[in-house]
Amino acid sequence: MIDILTIHISVSIADIISNFLGIPGQFIRDILLSINLHIAKSLFIIYFLSITYWVYNLPKSEVILNNKNSGKDINLKPFAISAMVMIIIIYLVF
Helix, strand or coil: CHHHHHHHHHHHHHHHHHHHHHHHHHHHHHHHHCCCHHHHHHHHHHHHHHHHHHHHCCCHHHHEEECCCCCCEEECHHHHHHHHHHHHHHHHHC
8 A cells, every 4th residue: 555655646746846847848849949950950060070179189198098008009089080070971961
């Protein structure tokens, strides 16, 4: 009996929270639905381009990884830039 009562109270509390958050949630949903898809894609492309530019300008000391097993230094900048370029290409194509 206690389990059913606990579940009923939990569901009631969840419904109250859902109803309370539904008002601002619907408002935000209406605003986001009014944004043109091309504008949203452009903003993401600009965002990823800016991150790529930031990675490109990082100092060499920040992007070198020292492999302790082989003793070689690995430059992570080309990998990061290529990953960002692939993300940008995906956003441009789709």
